[in-house]
Every structure is written in C-alpha cells, then in structure tokens.
Amino acid sequence: MPDARSDIFARIREALKVKAPRPHLKGEPVAGMTSTVAKPWLPDGGETTEASLTILAEQLARLKAVLIRVPDQSSAVKAIAELSVAKQWKKVAYHGHASTRPVAAGLGCETWEVDAGFDKQKLESCDAGLTTCEAIVAQLGAILVSSTGSGGRALSILPHAHVVLAEVTQVVPDLGSALALARARHGDRMPSMLSFITGPSRTGDIERILVLGAHGPKELYLVLVG
Amino acid sequence: MSDPRSIFLKDATVTSADGTQRAFIRKALGGYYVNRDLQKARYRDWERARDAAALAKWNAVNDLAVVLEQFTANFERNGGVVHWARDAAEARAIILGIAEKAKAKAIVKSKCMTSEEIHLNDALEKAGYGVVESDLGEFIQQLRGEAPYHFVFPCMHVKREAISELFTRHLGTPPTDSPEELTMIARRHLRQLYVDADIGITGANFLVAETGQISITENEGNARLTAALPRIHIALSGIEKVVASLDDLSVLLPMLATAGAGQPMTCYNTLYSGPRREDEPDGPEEFHLVLLDNARTRLLADPEQRDALHCIRCGACLNVCPIFKNIGGLAYGTTYQGPIGSVITPHLRGLKQWNHLSGASSLCGACTDACPVRIDLHHHLLHNRRNAAKESPTWFDRAFHHGFSFVIKRPWLFAAGGRIFRATLPLLRKLPLPYMGAWMKTRDLPEAPARSFREQWRHDHA
Incomplete structure (x- = not known):
C-alpha cells in the first residue's frame, strides 16, 4: 500500500484534472500582490504618519487598549513607573533590550529579565510583562510581537498585563506592510512565533457578552515614544 | 429510527418549537x-475585498498539489514534522503515537474543529490521557458533554445560570450570574493546566506555503498559551487550509474577523514556523503538524462545488441563516453546522444519508451574500439535491419525473391536466392529501383561477 502522503497527492492531482470555474466576482480580477490590489478596498491605514497615528489611536480606544504617548525615552521610563505604582504591580517580567532595561531599572518593584530562559510558574505569578515589538498596524490597532524580538512566546501572553514599548517609527499603515516588513527583516529564518495582538485578551462565549482577560492579559498598554 | 434524517427531523421539530431558546439565540446574535456592520463600513469596498479573498483561496485550492508541496517543504526546513492522514482513524493514530512516545500525561487543547471531526478527545481519553479544552466555549461544552452548538461560538445557546450551575458542580465554585466572574473562574482553573501539560494541541486557520508557517486565529489567548508552555505542540489541519503567500493574510485575517465576529481583527493572529529556536527563551521542543484529507479530496474532485474548500470557518453563514436561527446548531448532527455544514457534510459522510440537509434551507441566499470568500452556498444545496436524485433516486423522484416529462411533451395533455386540476381544486382543498402531510400542515392550496396561464396569455395578446 502506498504511504498516506503519496496517496493524498495522487488524489489531489487526479481531482484537479478538471478545472473549476472562477468564483463569481463583483469586478474583474486585478494582477498583482493581494495586499497591493486590495489596498483601496480594505480599511484605511492612513497615507501619512499623522493620519496613521490618528487611526491607530481610534482603533486602540475601541479595543480597550491603552495608548500612552511620550516625547522621549526618559518620559517612557517615568510613565511606566507611574503605571506600575497606580496598578500596584509587585513583579514585572521583561524582555532584555536597550530600551526596556532603563524602564525595568526605574520600576520600584521586583523585575526580572526572561531572555535566558525562565520558570513558567514564576512567570505566571508576574503582574505584568514588558516587551518591545516588531511593528504596529495603524489600520487595525494590531501590535506585532515575535519570539525573538519580544522575549519569547509566553512573556506577552502569560502575565496579567502586557506593556509594549515602541517607537513612533514602528507604526506601519496596514497589515500588508507589517507582513512585508517581517518578511524583509527575517527572510527565510522567521522567528518561531510571530503574533499580531489586537487589544487585550477577550471572549464573548457567555451569552455573546464581551469580557476582557479570558486567558491572556486583561490589560494592554502601548507606550509610544516620539 | 436512528438514521440521520429521522434524528434531524425529530430534533429540529423540538428545537424550532422552543420559542424561548430561539429568542435567546436571536438576542445573542x-x-x-x-x-x-460597523466594521464592514470601515472597508472602502467590502464587495471587492471579498473578490480578493475569494481569489486568494481559489488560486491556492486549484493549485493545491503545488502549494501544499511548497508548504510542507518549508515547514520541514523550519524544523517541524509533517504527518499525513488519509482519514480520521489515521489522524487519531498519529496523535496517539506522538503522545505515547512522549510519555505524556496531560494534554491541553485549544479550539480545533478538525479535532471534533475526527473525535480526537474520545480517542485520547480512551487511551488514558487527560484532555482539557481551553477555549472557554469549548471548555463549557466539554463539561456539558455536548458537541459545539456553533463552530465559532460553541456555547452560545447556554444561559449564564446553567454555566454557573455547571461550574459549581464540576469545579466547586460559588454560583454567580456575572459573565465576567464566570470567565474568571475558567481562567483561574485553566491557567495551571497550561503550565502542567506535556502536549498542546491546536488547529490551524491558514498554512502559508511561501514561508512554511501556520496561522492560528483566536480571541482568548488560550491557543497562544497552548503553543507556548507545553513541551510538544501538535497542530491538526485539513489540507485545504493552505494559501500561497504571507501577503494573502493581509486580506484574509481582517475579513475572517469582520465576517465571523464583527471585529476589525481577532485578538491574536499568530504565525508559528517551528519549535523553539536556540536563540529563543521558550517554546516547545517538538512541533508536529497532522495534515488531514478525510474526504476533502472527494470535494476537490467536484469542480462545481470545489469552492466549498475555500471556507475559512468564520461562521458568517450560520449567523445569518434563518434555518440555523430556528433549529439551532445541535439539530444538524454534524461537525460543521449551518449552510456550509449542509453543503460539505454530504461529501464528507455520504450524500445518501445526509442529503436531507440540502432541504434544510429556504434558499434565500443570505449565506452566499455573507460569505467573505464567495462560496456559492445556496446553489450548492441545489446541486446536492440534484446529485442525490441522480445518484439514488427514490421511487417518488423517478415516478414524478417520468410522469412530468411525459405530460410536458404533450401540450394537449398538459392543457387537459390543468383543466382537470382547476376543476378539482375546490375539492382537493378540503381533502387531506397523501404524502403531503408535512407540507400541508402549515399551508393551504390556492383557490383555482378561472383561466390557465396559457389561456390568459392568448386572451391578452390576441
């Protein structure tokens, strides 16, 4: 008996001998990359940085994520320190990066860099995780984190709050641009995880009523520098 | 009577008569x-965006051998292991084999309809593994011992009081009528399970051929945790989930969220390309992907209905379907409910036993209008009816069609028949007609017109 793989491929090739009609479309198909072709049809991500930032702020507000805009790195340190006091965070885990280390040093609570590996149980008990990100998508209010650039897989999902520290220059207009950026940056060696985070974790499973913090972070803060 | 049709008719009769439940579903939707509608309004041209989404899937499905080969080559290059399963039994055996080799004890799962399709939980539990569903809705359904009601909103039919009672019974928590508090109970209960589990099982929404990544869409963060903490990650996916390029997701991910749940984007859209890399702090040591056929190639072999494989499982067709809203999800007796389920189930499980679902439609076309990837759903229900009549005609089909073609070929007979029918209509209106019981229960025959259509036409155009 042939193995399952060859069998399935044989079935596929046999099935595709007959061509299927093209789906009924509203307009003629346009040649080109999906994101380029569909750009004028999808939600607007803004043509200028200012427009993108306005859309981003609207999207994040709708998603119940908190946007904190600061002029420079030192004000970011101060803003996150204030946040940790207001929220009474006792333990904050963070991804070690030139921009996050001064923030961690400025917090008045226990901090812990996870990049060298960590105990899952200990990370679960953290009040907040502090990470950088790969890009921010204005069109959707989505933040792209990665396992190489944001302290692994668990840091941005296991602690009860997630703080993202980013630069205004990391904001891209739309999802297509963010995917292209990831492709250009990582080529054929993608991080084992790339995740678009669009607002704090949520569920509507009980009577379709929105509840934040289903399994992931209940609170999401984006601290945008510049 | 235990054939699918009889069970369906019995269950649908009960659920469609339950006004309270129907009102509850309507309110939930x-x-x-x-x-x-709010999110669709943000699209500058929703209809053209549907064109782009439909073409992305059409291109991949119609070039499946090439894209699938490219996908698996890239997936393996990234360090993942691909397993092929012709059917449900092979898929179960593969997953049991991985669990056995890993000497696993606890398994945590995130939402995966394909695993419902192959009855994975039963198989794992019978083999002695503890399996916990981590998606809140699936967790509730698992405790209830019931299949999902809706493949995106699994427990949308369950009232909060029932969930509170369920949690009290199984988890010993105090009763509450707050959805928030109920969610937190599940959150606290499940958190430890992710930490302790040896294996995490997830589904996949898209397989990206260009990069060898799998894409998982979810709101709660449970799939993220399932793929982050356990030692082994197993993903289970149908072979039709593949798309050619990463760029295709720029259309598919937002449309999946908007069509399926009215969101701009689902909370977490995550691409996984392999096990933990050496330069990463965490992640699983092993990453397995089980690719399942299970009659998908049979659907692929039907060019007329091949587009049913475009389905991205957003659930939009269920949410707008008058049949779904009235009979509910459980009455279908299928893994995939609603219009898409009625179209594909006869292909997956046999047209003869499941053709009754093709009749469970008003053919209003709301499903086709709602589909973000332009599957011609309501026409496929008609195609299935036609195919069923061709494949295994009932004596009634045969007699009726022979009789009809005999009469229609003889105009004088047709006219005579019409005259007799008009003359006897007043009498027929009073009689209980044989074989028409179910139809006539809620309908009356019309009053007979004075003239036939042909007579009227001749008169008006004389």
Missing part, C-alpha cells in the same frame, strides 16, 4: 449584527 443581535450584538454581532451591529458590530459586523
């Missing part, structure tokens, strides 16, 4: 309609 009310918020979805508002949010969906």
Whole structure:
C-alpha cells in the first residue's frame, strides 16, 4: 500500500484534472500582490504618519487598549513607573533590550529579565510583562510581537498585563506592510512565533457578552515614544 | 429510527418549537449584527475585498498539489514534522503515537474543529490521557458533554445560570450570574493546566506555503498559551487550509474577523514556523503538524462545488441563516453546522444519508451574500439535491419525473391536466392529501383561477 502522503497527492492531482470555474466576482480580477490590489478596498491605514497615528489611536480606544504617548525615552521610563505604582504591580517580567532595561531599572518593584530562559510558574505569578515589538498596524490597532524580538512566546501572553514599548517609527499603515516588513527583516529564518495582538485578551462565549482577560492579559498598554 | 434524517427531523421539530431558546439565540446574535456592520463600513469596498479573498483561496485550492508541496517543504526546513492522514482513524493514530512516545500525561487543547471531526478527545481519553479544552466555549461544552452548538461560538445557546450551575458542580465554585466572574473562574482553573501539560494541541486557520508557517486565529489567548508552555505542540489541519503567500493574510485575517465576529481583527493572529529556536527563551521542543484529507479530496474532485474548500470557518453563514436561527446548531448532527455544514457534510459522510440537509434551507441566499470568500452556498444545496436524485433516486423522484416529462411533451395533455386540476381544486382543498402531510400542515392550496396561464396569455395578446 502506498504511504498516506503519496496517496493524498495522487488524489489531489487526479481531482484537479478538471478545472473549476472562477468564483463569481463583483469586478474583474486585478494582477498583482493581494495586499497591493486590495489596498483601496480594505480599511484605511492612513497615507501619512499623522493620519496613521490618528487611526491607530481610534482603533486602540475601541479595543480597550491603552495608548500612552511620550516625547522621549526618559518620559517612557517615568510613565511606566507611574503605571506600575497606580496598578500596584509587585513583579514585572521583561524582555532584555536597550530600551526596556532603563524602564525595568526605574520600576520600584521586583523585575526580572526572561531572555535566558525562565520558570513558567514564576512567570505566571508576574503582574505584568514588558516587551518591545516588531511593528504596529495603524489600520487595525494590531501590535506585532515575535519570539525573538519580544522575549519569547509566553512573556506577552502569560502575565496579567502586557506593556509594549515602541517607537513612533514602528507604526506601519496596514497589515500588508507589517507582513512585508517581517518578511524583509527575517527572510527565510522567521522567528518561531510571530503574533499580531489586537487589544487585550477577550471572549464573548457567555451569552455573546464581551469580557476582557479570558486567558491572556486583561490589560494592554502601548507606550509610544516620539 | 436512528438514521440521520429521522434524528434531524425529530430534533429540529423540538428545537424550532422552543420559542424561548430561539429568542435567546436571536438576542445573542443581535450584538454581532451591529458590530459586523460597523466594521464592514470601515472597508472602502467590502464587495471587492471579498473578490480578493475569494481569489486568494481559489488560486491556492486549484493549485493545491503545488502549494501544499511548497508548504510542507518549508515547514520541514523550519524544523517541524509533517504527518499525513488519509482519514480520521489515521489522524487519531498519529496523535496517539506522538503522545505515547512522549510519555505524556496531560494534554491541553485549544479550539480545533478538525479535532471534533475526527473525535480526537474520545480517542485520547480512551487511551488514558487527560484532555482539557481551553477555549472557554469549548471548555463549557466539554463539561456539558455536548458537541459545539456553533463552530465559532460553541456555547452560545447556554444561559449564564446553567454555566454557573455547571461550574459549581464540576469545579466547586460559588454560583454567580456575572459573565465576567464566570470567565474568571475558567481562567483561574485553566491557567495551571497550561503550565502542567506535556502536549498542546491546536488547529490551524491558514498554512502559508511561501514561508512554511501556520496561522492560528483566536480571541482568548488560550491557543497562544497552548503553543507556548507545553513541551510538544501538535497542530491538526485539513489540507485545504493552505494559501500561497504571507501577503494573502493581509486580506484574509481582517475579513475572517469582520465576517465571523464583527471585529476589525481577532485578538491574536499568530504565525508559528517551528519549535523553539536556540536563540529563543521558550517554546516547545517538538512541533508536529497532522495534515488531514478525510474526504476533502472527494470535494476537490467536484469542480462545481470545489469552492466549498475555500471556507475559512468564520461562521458568517450560520449567523445569518434563518434555518440555523430556528433549529439551532445541535439539530444538524454534524461537525460543521449551518449552510456550509449542509453543503460539505454530504461529501464528507455520504450524500445518501445526509442529503436531507440540502432541504434544510429556504434558499434565500443570505449565506452566499455573507460569505467573505464567495462560496456559492445556496446553489450548492441545489446541486446536492440534484446529485442525490441522480445518484439514488427514490421511487417518488423517478415516478414524478417520468410522469412530468411525459405530460410536458404533450401540450394537449398538459392543457387537459390543468383543466382537470382547476376543476378539482375546490375539492382537493378540503381533502387531506397523501404524502403531503408535512407540507400541508402549515399551508393551504390556492383557490383555482378561472383561466390557465396559457389561456390568459392568448386572451391578452390576441
């Protein structure tokens, strides 16, 4: 008996001998990359940085994520320190990066860099995780984190709050641009995880009523520098 | 009577008569309609965006051998292991084999309809593994011992009081009528399970051929945790989930969220390309992907209905379907409910036993209008009816069609028949007609017109 793989491929090739009609479309198909072709049809991500930032702020507000805009790195340190006091965070885990280390040093609570590996149980008990990100998508209010650039897989999902520290220059207009950026940056060696985070974790499973913090972070803060 | 058709008719009769339940479902969907329209309005051209999404899937499905080969080559290059399963039994055996080799004890799962399709939980539990569903809705359904009601909103039919009672019974928590508090109970209960599990099982929404990544869409963060903490990650996916390029997701991910749940984008859209890399702090040591055929190639072999494989499982067709809203999800008796389920189930499980679902439609076309990837759903229900009549005609089909073609070929007979029918209509209106019981229960025969259509036409155009 042939193995399952060859069998399935044989079935596929046999099935595709007959061509299927093209789906009924509203307009003629346009040649080109999906994101380029569909750009004028999808939600607007803004043509200028200012427009993108306005859309981003609207999207994040709708998603119940908190946007904190600061002029420079030192004000970011101060803003996150204030946040940790207001929220009474006792333990904050963070991804070690030139921009996050001064923030961690400025917090008045226990901090812990996870990049060298960590105990899952200990990370679960953290009040907040502090990470950088790969890009921010204005069109959707989505933040792209990665396992190489944001302290692994668990840091941005296991602690009860997630703080993202980013630069205004990391904001891209739309999802297509963010995917292209990831492709250009990582080529054929993608991080084992790339995740678009669009607002704090949520569920509507009980009577379709929105509840934040289903399994992931209940609170999401984006601290945008510049 | 235990054939699928009889069970369906019995269950659908009961559920469609339950006015309270129907009102509850309508109310639950009310918020979805508002949010969906709000998000659709942000699209500068929703209809053209549907064109782009449909073409992305059409291109991949019609070039499946090439894209699938490219996908698996890239997936393996990234360090993942691909397993092929012709059917449900092979898929179960593969997953049991991985669990056995890993000497696993606890398994945590995130939402995966394909695993419902192959009855994975039963198989794992019978083999002695503890399996916990981590998606809140699936967790509730697992405790209830019931299949999902809706493949996106699994427990949308369950009232909060029932969930509170369920948690009290199984988890010993105090009763509450707050959805928030109920969610937190599940959150606290499940958190430890992710930490302790040896294996995490997830589904996949898209397989990206260009990069060898799998894409998982979810709101709660449970799939993220399932793929982050356990030692082994197993993903289970149908072979039709593949798309050619990463760029295709720029259309598919937002449309999946908007069509399915009225969101701009689902909370977490995550691409996984392999096990933990050496330069990463965490992640699983092993990453397995089980690719399942299970009659998908049979659907692929039907060019007329091949587009049913475009389905991205957003659930939009269920949310707008008058049949779904009235009979509910459980009455279908299928893994995939609603219009898409009625179209594909006869292909997956046999047309003869499941053709009754093709009749469970008003053919209003709301499903086809709602589908973000332009599957011609309501026409496929008609195609299935036609195929069933061709494949295994009932004596009634045969007699009726022979009789009809005999009469229609003889105009004088047709006219005579019409005259007799008009003359006897007043009498027929009073008689209980044989074989028409179910139809006539809620309908009356019309009054006979004075003249036939042909007579009227001749008169008006004389």
